[in-house]
Amino acid sequence: MSAYHPLNEKEAIEIALTLEGVFAPGAKLVSREIGDGNLNLVFHISDTQSSQSIILKQALPYAKVVGESWPLTLDRARIESEALILEGELAPGLVPKVYKYDAELALTVMEDLSDHVIMRQGLISNNRYPLFAEHISTFLAQTLFFTSDLGMNQQSKKLRVRDFINPELCKITEDLIFDDPYKDAETNNFEEVIRDEAQALWGDGSLHFEVALLREKFLTHAQALLHGDLHTGSIFIKSDSTKIIDPEFAYYGPMGFDIGAIIANLLLNYSSREHWNSDAASTDEYRTYLLETIRDIWTKFEAKFRVLWAEHCEDSLAKSAPGYLDDYLRRVLQDTIGFAGCKMVRRIVGLAHVADIDKITDASTREQAQRLALSIGKSLIRLNRRAASIEELIEKAQSSISVLKA
Numbered sequence: 001m002s003a004y005h006p007l008n009e010k011e012a013i014e015i016a017l018t019l020e021g022v023f024a025p026g027a028k029l030v031s032r033e034i035g036d037g038n039l040n041l042v043f044h045i046s047d048t049q050s051s052q053s054i055i056l057k058q059a060l061p062y063a064k065v066v067g068e069s070w071p072l073t074l075d076r077a078r079i080e081s082e083a084l085i086l087e088g089e090l091a092p093g094l095v096p097k098v099y100k101y102d103a104e105l106a107l108t109v110m111e112d113l114s115d116h117v118i119m120r121q122g123l124i125s126n127n128r129y130p131l132f133a134e135h136i137s138t139f140l141a142q143t144l145f146f147t148s149d150l151g152m153n154q155q156s157k158k159l160r161v162r163d164f165i166n167p168e169l170c171k172i173t174e175d176l177i178f179d180d181p182y183k184d185a186e187t188n189n190f191e192e193v194i195r196d197e198a199q200a201l202w203g204d205g206s207l208h209f210e211v212a213l214l215r216e217k218f219l220t221h222a223q224a225l226l227h228g229d230l231h232t233g234s235i236f237i238k239s240d241s242t243k244i245i246d247p248e249f250a251y252y253g254p255m256g257f258d259i260g261a262i263i264a265n266l267l268l269n270y271s272s273r274e275h276w277n278s279d280a281a282s283t284d285e286y287r288t289y290l291l292e293t294i295r296d297i298w299t300k301f302e303a304k305f306r307v308l309w310a311e312h313c314e315d316s317l318a319k320s321a322p323g324y325l326d327d328y329l330r331r332v333l334q335d336t337i338g339f340a341g342c343k344m345v346r347r348i349v350g351l352a353h354v355a356d357i358d359k360i361t362d363a364s365t366r367e368q369a370q371r372l373a374l375s376i377g378k379s380l381i382r383l384n385r386r387a388a389s390i391e392e393l394i395e396k397a398q399s400s401i402s403v404l405k406a
């Protein structure tokens with residue numbers, strides 16, 4: 001196959017047939033492009049005679065959601081495949097297997113997870129996932145601890161920071177999450193009916209102060225190797241299995257950015273429940289389930305992180321300094337809360353939205369969901385540096401509902 005060009009379905013099959021040990025010689029393959037994300041092509045390739053199938057993901061030289069006017073590095077395919085491989089070593093069973101990476105075609109061949117569902121869809125369909133908090137807290141504790149200065153050789157970590165420098169994808173986050181929602185930016189995308197909310201965001205100096213501090217942390221705090229875009233659309237799930245996909249935004253940043261991303265997306269779903277549940281009682285019940293999941297994610301993450309620290313901490317001074325670990329985890333919690341708030345706000349007024357809210361058909365219910373998400377998001381941003389417990393985040397989610405209803 002020649003140098004880089006976007007593949008068509010026929011070419012994807014030709015490449016699949018060249019993979020060693022995957023399909024039988026002469027196998028009859030079918031290919032479907034199934035990419036529904038903002039950036040890449042995703043081909044599902046299956047053998048019509050056996051149950052064998054694979055995924056072929058190819059980066060485009062631009063952001064698909066906008067078009068060729070927004071060029072984007074192909075190197076993100078390398079970042080994604082290297083991050084998946086490393087995450088697979090640190091958190092076995094929680095990411096798809098990578099079979100091959102082709103630098104020239106910016107192509108990753110990986111395990112087909114079609115027997116799972118994308119978690120955002122699962123939540124929209126009112127499913128519950130009792131093992132999710134256990135799985136995702138393991139993923140977070142293992143990947144964040146063992147890529148940080150606490151859990152790996154500090155010189156090797158510097159080299160890894162170099163390997164995961166990801167300036168173009170970070171710039172997307174810096175703009176779309178930490179800048180554009182707070183001014184009248186062209187990329188913003190919100191419904192006219194909530195213009196009052198957008199304008200309030202643009203003029204809120206004290207909120208800007210908190211967001212600027214969080215932005216500074218995102219820019220400068222190379223604490224651990226992050227997934228970088230850990231929303232519920234980047235998680236495949238079924239009752240007994242969780243798989244994290246799509247780490248093309250991976251870079252060295254603050255741990256709370258990943259934890260906050262998951263919590264924000266659970267809270268965006270929380271904000272949308274009036275549409276997806278059939279009555280007030282089931283809406284309340286599902287919201288309680290989501291808040292319990294959030295509490296469990298943090299509590300389990302913290303417990304697992306403490307065990308890893310006790311058994312594997314590489315920093316002898318930090319290890320012997322009284323109170324250091326408590327202080328470290330308090331700062332991670334505060335970052336988690338602040339980043340969760342930013343991630344909620346961007347999904348309502350910024351470029352890229354979430355189906356949980358956008359797919360609400362009734363305009364007034366959708367508006368209420370948007371206002372609730374913004375109210376929770378802003379209150380988390382204001383809370384972040386003052387928080388001492390995950391219960392304070394949960395209290396903000398609950399009280400935002402009563403304030404809006406009053």
Ligand SMILES: Nc1ncnc2c1ncn2[C@@H]1O[C@H](COP(=O)(O)OP(=O)(O)O)[C@@H](O)[C@H]1O
Nearest residue numbers: 035036037038039040042055111112113114246
């Ligand atoms: N390993 C996989 N197995 C099955 N389907 C996948 C896999 N990876 C991606 N997909 C499908 O492709 C879609 C887009 O993938 P994603 O990695 O999120 O792309 P993007 O980077 O463009 O957001 C997913 O929502 C899912 O439907």
Ligand SMILES: CSC[C@H]1O[C@H](OP(=O)(O)O)[C@H](O)[C@@H]1O
Nearest residue numbers: 037038039063065176229233352
């Ligand atoms: C112009 S990219 C917008 C948005 O898309 C990414 O998400 P995904 O790849 O999962 O579709 C990321 O969240 C970016 O901020």
